[in-house]
Amino acid sequence: MxxxxxxxxxxxxxxxxxxxxxxxxxxxxxxxxxxxxxxxxxxxxxxxxxxxxxxxxxxxxxxxxxxxxxxxxxxxxxxxxxxxxxxxxxxSPLAKASPSDKGQGAPALSSFADAVIGNLRATVENIAPAEFDAVVTLLSDSRRHIHFTGGRFTGALARYAESHFRIVRSHVDYIEGQSALWRDRMIEIGRRDVIVAFDIRRYQEDVIALCETAAKQGATVVLLTDPWLSPIARVARHVLPAHVVAPSNWDSSAGLLLLTEAVVAAVTKRLWETAKPRMEAVERLRNEKA
Amino acid sequence: MxxxxxxxxxxxxxxxxxxxxxxxxxxxxxxxxxxxxxxxxxxxxxxxxxxxxxxxxxxxxxxxxxxxxxxxxxxxxxxxxxxxxxxxxxxSPLAKASPSDKGQGAPALSSFADAVIGNLRATVENIAPAEFDAVVTLLSDSRRHIHFTGGRFTGALARYAESHFRIVRSHVDYIEGQSALWRDRMIEIGRRDVIVAFDIRRYQEDVIALCETAAKQGATVVLLTDPWLSPIARVARHVLPAHVVAPSNWDSSAGLLLLTEAVVAAVTKRLWETAKPRMEAVERLRNEKA
DNA sequence: CCGATTCTGAAATTTCTGATACAGCTTTCG
DNA sequence: CGAAAGCTGTATCAGAAATTTCAGAATCGG
Known part of the structure; x- marks a missing residue:
């Protein structure tokens, strides 16, 4: 501009x-x-x-x-x-809303926290309830197969989501976005599959390609991105944008994490009947090993 | 109509x-x-x-x-x-006083967000500024080697931290917490090494063991955990606790992410002189590949 | 009181914006 | 798999808005 x-x-x-x-x-x-x-x-x-x-x-x-x-x-x-x-x-009133500057506290930390909190507020504001609910419903469908993926930094969030979902329900995995390995797996992706992609600026070519390919094969794509929307939005059925700007050289993923955790909580609640015994079983297995 | x-x-x-x-x-x-x-x-x-x-x-x-x-x-x-x-x-100043139009913004999401925001506030309050600064200083020391690790869920946060640090400075890696593979690498861990561990309840045996071993060999341990403190705290030089309770069957890691991002931001700023050319070089390499 | 300077607005001009028609493409449904 | 419906972008146009021109009005200095 x-x-x-x-x-x-x-x-x-x-x-x-x-x-x-x-x-x-x-x-x-x-x-x-x-x-x-x-x-x-x-x-x-x-x-x-x-x-x-x-x-x-x-x-x-x-x-x-x-x-x-x-x-x-x-x-x-x-x-x-x-x-x-x-x-x-x-x-600005939002930024200086919290008078938490008690003189103490690492100023870097406290101002950073204020910015992040502002992001979370803004993120919640801008989520369409119907969109959120639709995503929860989609991911609560146990007949679907769910695949998480993300970019350089957001890949960690995808893993985070996957590690929770894996315990709550079956047919969950993580697809490495960066490598070319996913191309092989695409052959198994179809109408019953759901791709949950995390992608913020600068949007990553391979993740975009992954989603486009998956969409082409009939998979449903859910996108978590920044307010400027990754190009994946073009092929995504549902988009959940989160504010990411922070006083840093990096973007903040806190908003994405918030959405992720909220979705996990909602899905866990909805699937509780089946999730509870499943979680207990997982726990039992872990203890045996140890 | x-x-x-x-x-x-x-x-x-x-x-x-x-x-x-x-x-x-x-x-x-x-x-x-x-x-x-x-x-x-x-x-x-x-x-x-x-x-x-x-x-x-x-x-x-x-x-x-x-x-x-x-x-x-x-x-x-x-x-x-x-x-x-x-x-x-x-x-009307009253109109924007409370931006949480609970009219019906996905109630699950909005109440969850309120809880998370409360966690962030509480987390910032309870961090000792000196501790935060000490961690930043420690991780800004380019002579040190930094290793990130974490448990089932927190491993993703460790990866998130690692993916940023890797770009800002050298001698950074991620150690898989769960597998027994890290035992081999311990031989190379010594006085100049820093372990940054993420661990919240239920604290994970293998991560604890990793940190104890590393500490015994003279490594400096930094711990990000919940307010009840992982057992790792006993061998840790620095501890940054974050509030994690949320209206969910799961704990929220948002506080940990906040701390992580704040540290990343502070270290990036402190190392800017060397980080900037390094980041540009990384960018160049990425573009060549593409 | 008169001339010079400055200020002002009607009208002409130009730029740009919002609106529309239409054709290609995708998706949906039978 | 094919037809119908719907969505989207390009090209184009009409019209409105900003800008310039210029002549008249007000003001000021002498």
């Missing part, structure tokens, strides 16, 4: 402040525009030039001159700045 | 809720549009159709069909509704 001008979202002084400060340098009609904008900040500026002009009681060109004087390349530029400022402002 | 323009600003249910609710009635591209909008609500919808379409990875007409299906007369209508909703929400 190439922004044309110098309207960086990091301008410390909000545009409103700047306008107040430069108010006396404005011409009369510019003042009227400024007053309107400030009195309904920033929504008045999100309408069209014509509407803004009418509401301010001035002409369209005057509005244009006004935003030009503020240093914007044009009206769209101006609106974009307002939107970005608004978005930043709306998201 | 006639598709009138019933977009009065007083529609009780926010548009976001309605979209979440009707999600499964959407076509694939409509879902992509919906996901984009929900993940950046409502700002994504304030751009132009073209930009929205590009960001969602679909065509402009699909976006138009999406907003039409939502019952709007056109895209400007849709935008107007978003602006009004936003303005109303911003003016």
């Amino acid at each position: 190439g922004k044309s001008r110098s309207n960086s979202p990091a301008d410390q002084p909000s545009l409103a402040e700047r306008i107040r400060h430069e108010m006396d340098a404005f011409t009369p009609s510019e003042k009227r525009a400024a007053h309107l904008l400030l009195s309904h900040y920033p929504f008045a500026g999100l309408d069209t030039v014509a509407e803004f002009a009418a509401r301010a009681g001035i002409s369209a060109p005057s509005v244009l001159r006004f935003v030009t004087r503020l240093g914007f390349g044009g009206f769209p530029d101006f609106q974009k700045h307002l939107r970005e400022e608004l978005e930043a402002q709306l998201l | 006639g598709k009138s323009r019933s977009n009065s600003p007083a529609d009780q249910p926010s548009l976001a809720e309605r979209i979440r609710h009707e999600m499964d009635a959407f076509t694939p591209s409509e879902k992509r549009a919906a996901h984009l909008l929900l993940s950046h609500y409502p700002f994504a919808g304030l751009d132009t159709v073209a930009e929205f379409a590009a960001r969602a990875g679909i065509s402009a007409p699909s976006v138009l069909r999406f907003v039409t299906r939502l019952g709007f007369g056109g895209f400007p209508d849709f935008q107007k509704h978003l602006r009004e909703e936003l303005e109303a929400q911003l003016l």
Whole structure:
């Protein structure tokens, strides 16, 4: 997204402040525009030039001159700045919502935690209940065969999911995403199979290929991804996006883990009748070995 | 029902809720549009159709069909509704006080998320800052060799940590906890080695044994565990406990993941001078292969 | 009070955006 | 397996919105 001008979202002084400060340098009609904008900040500026002009009681060109004087390349530029400022402002209270900065606590850890918690909240907000339920139902169908897979980092999450599912029900396995080995196994993938794929940016070619192949053969694909959606979404029946941005050089997978654990919990509950004896049996076997 | 323009600003249910609710009635591209909008609500919808379409990875007409299906007369209508909703929400501070619209967001998911968030808070509270910093310092020492390990479920977290550390620095590997294979490798474990072990209840015999053996040979052990502390704590130099209780038959590993990611972030930052070129090199190699 | 400068708005112009028609493709259903 | 239905993107168009032009109005200085 190439922004044309110098309207960086990091301008410390909000545009409103700047306008107040430069108010006396404005011409009369510019003042009227400024007053309107400030009195309904920033929504008045999100309408069209014509509407803004009418509401301010001035002409369209005057509005244009006004935003030009503020240093914007044009009206769209101006609106974009307002939107970005608004978005930043709306998201920030969430970041500083928790006053957990008691001075103590590794600051790195505590701020990181705040960001992660924000991610979890946002993730839950954006999940469609029907989608979540559909996934739970799908994975509770004991006639289906379930295969988990993931990329470089998300592969670990796939393993995590698999290790739980394996205990709750049968016909569960993990497919190595990176190697070319999965191609052989594809011959057995069909209509009754479910692929649960984890994939966040940068999306991984081999995982995408795996899912496309599986989908082509009639398998049902469930995707856990970031809000920008892996290309796998094209072939996926169900998509569960999670927010991943954290104050780090890496993305955070906490949201994906949350979804995974919630699904595991729900499926376990739904299959409890059969899962309980199964889990006891697993436990017995483990103890014998030890 | 006639598709009138019933977009009065007083529609009780926010548009976001309605979209979440009707999600499964959407076509694939409509879902992509919906996901984009929900993940950046409502700002994504304030751009132009073209930009929205590009960001969602679909065509402009699909976006138009999406907003039409939502019952709007056109895209400007849709935008107007978003602006009004936003303005109303911003003016009533009460509206956004509790973002957990429990109206019916998958109840299982949302209550589960609340529990997990509580765990994260509690985890951060109970971490000794000095301990956290000491772990970061230890793992930033490039002369050390780092080995990750874990149990049945936590092994996935160890792999997750390993996959990140492997890129940031050298001398990193993963030791399979369950198998007896690690006994052979113990001969190479000594004073310069660090074992990072993940272990929560029920604590796993073989992982415990691994750590005890390694400690006996002079290795430094870092333990990530639950608040009841794995027996490994006795031989561990540093212990980072995380809360794990969730409304499920299983424990939640989200706290452990949080700690892991926070450590990864901190180490990456501290080693940035050497990590950056290393990461670029890794990236180059990956691209060549592809 | 007059001329110069600045400001302002109506109208013309240009750019760009939203909307539509249509054809190819996929999926579904018999 | 084939036909029907539905979905999606390309190309295109109409129209609206932003921008520029320019002439008239207001203001200011002398």
